[in-house]
Amino acid sequence: MKIAKITAATVTTAALALGLAACSTSETPKAAEPKPEASASGPAYAGKTLTVWRLGDSNPAAAKYMEALNAEFTKVTGAAVKLEWIPWPTVNDKFTAAAAGNGGPDVTEIGNDQVPLWQSQDALSPITALAGAGEQAQIPKNLLGLETIDGEVYALPWGAGSRAVLYRTDWFKELKIEVPKTWDELVAAAKKIKAEKGSDVDGFAFNGGSDANHLLGALAWSEGAEYALKEGDKWVGKTTDPKFAAGFKTYTSLVTDGLSGKSRLTQNTVDIRKRFANNKVGMYLTAGWDLPGIEQDSKGKLKGDKLAFFPLPAKSGGEAPSFFGGNDIAVWGSTQQKELGAEYVKLATSKTWADRYAMEGGLLPIYPDTLAGLASDPAQAPFAAAFAKAKAFPADPNWTEANETKAVFQNAARAVIEGKKDEATALADANKELEEILNQ
CATH class of the missing domain: 3.40.190.10 (Periplasmic binding protein-like II)
Incomplete structure (x- = not known):
């Protein structure tokens, strides 16, 4: 329509x-x-x-x-x-x-x-x-x-x-952390950063803001999941599928497992970038265009010699797809x-x-x-x-409403993290809302 x-x-x-x-x-x-x-x-x-x-x-x-x-x-x-x-x-x-x-x-x-x-x-x-x-x-x-x-x-x-994972090379060297190649290694690295750098530091920052689906999508796609598929002339939501649920669980575990602070459930990439520049984040998913802003926000203290990227590992193995x-x-x-x-x-x-x-x-x-x-x-x-493995969100003019205006999956994640809904209920509600929006 x-x-x-x-x-x-x-x-x-x-x-x-x-x-x-x-x-x-x-x-x-x-x-x-x-x-x-x-x-x-x-x-x-x-x-x-x-x-x-x-x-x-x-x-x-x-x-x-x-x-x-x-x-x-x-x-x-x-x-x-x-x-x-x-x-x-x-x-x-x-x-x-x-x-x-x-x-x-x-x-x-x-x-x-x-x-x-x-x-x-x-x-x-x-x-x-x-x-x-x-x-x-x-x-x-x-x-x-x-x-x-x-x-x-x-x-x-x-x-x-x-997108790839931006990390502090100086922190990794100081804490004797190897660049993670698996999800378990990433979790271990994030927990070590948080333990050594302070409780207000995110080892791996949870993105729950306007661009949250760049992170959630990567984790869900790595499990073989989709947000929705066109069947005939209608969009059918696929977020109740066990594959999507697996990626969603990995996404919310960034907070529930203590990698990122529960008080920052609505931060987006810009918010995370500013915290990263002020020594409050060890790793987060972003792209090269954040580097000039980090240098500026850190007043020149964080430059290329202290920063590097690695591919986001998929929990199921290999490298996670990026948002296309x-x-x-x-x-x-x-x-x-x-x-x-x-x-x-x-x-x-x-x-x-x-x-x-x-x-x-x-x-x-x-x-x-x-x-x-x-x-x-x-x-x-x-x-x-x-x-090379990049995926796109549903190619529908109403996707932006679901992604940003209504924040369908951001709200679902917050409901689970805050204990207001169980995972199955949150995803069922999100799936229904997604279908209603895409099929307007």
Whole structure:
């Protein structure tokens, strides 16, 4: 079922937390296809200006990349670029207002799991032709699973995201802890950290916040579980399956077994990162993009020489799958410059610029040969290993409501940890709620 269009009357409540915006028009957007090369008389788009939104706060590496990309775009097309950074705390309000018709971009960065949501509101222009031509044809088709809807591609991958365990190498050396290769070894390491560093320290931090399913999902998928599967035209929840229950039990055991404090059941990755930077966390699941924030939050005390990653071990053996995440780039649905926007997406996702975006931004490259080269890089190998088994959440526009707004599984976990429900009841209730949300 298509989500109701956002109107001005619902500006402050309609968009989901950290979601990206839908366009205000009710017309189906026309496909955004590249314009032919400029003629000999000059660049084809001289005098035009393209508004591009990037999400999050700028940092020196990102700013340098965008300056170079935009300079190349101007050189090729003649068009100027107006770049705007949208800080995470204001993304919701900014994009919701834009969706209500109050000034949106021409091109926007977008999380890959957000594409089904905003496509369902006619928010994104199809760019199918870009995905099948030129260098972009080398992008593996499995990276376009969330971006391809009813045969049309609505965004292109810019950089892929997987997660691994970040840990304090100095603490491991001090406490004579070997890098864990099994779940039991991880538990033992976390307990030792907590015992030696203090009761307020999380040996392995429990994530129960807005991005909790990145951790829960990894543990459930490693057992062979799924959140929900499409059967016919309906989603059927699978979280009462014993396989999901096994992963869920491992997830809640981070608190019930004493690896992480019970007083921090709602912390998300940002909260954990700040505690990590202040010597209150020994290990947690995250990605390379947290490193600049840790250095800043620790006032320069925690840098690369004290930090490293290893793949999250699966309790059933081997390495746990990672959330199949990443950042995409898309043409905004209501833009009047679809052709120019498509030219920008084409340049940004070319091999040179997509590789740079990923490698300089703590993400994984989307081009196979570049990704393969990371296997021999000690810093990147854990992410490449996790990404090889990566899984995605249900590709439904309502998943964000279950994941963030209603916090279905976060609430289920808290109910179990706090003794308000047994595991079977909590998962049965969560399964029912998940089905109701996905099948709206």
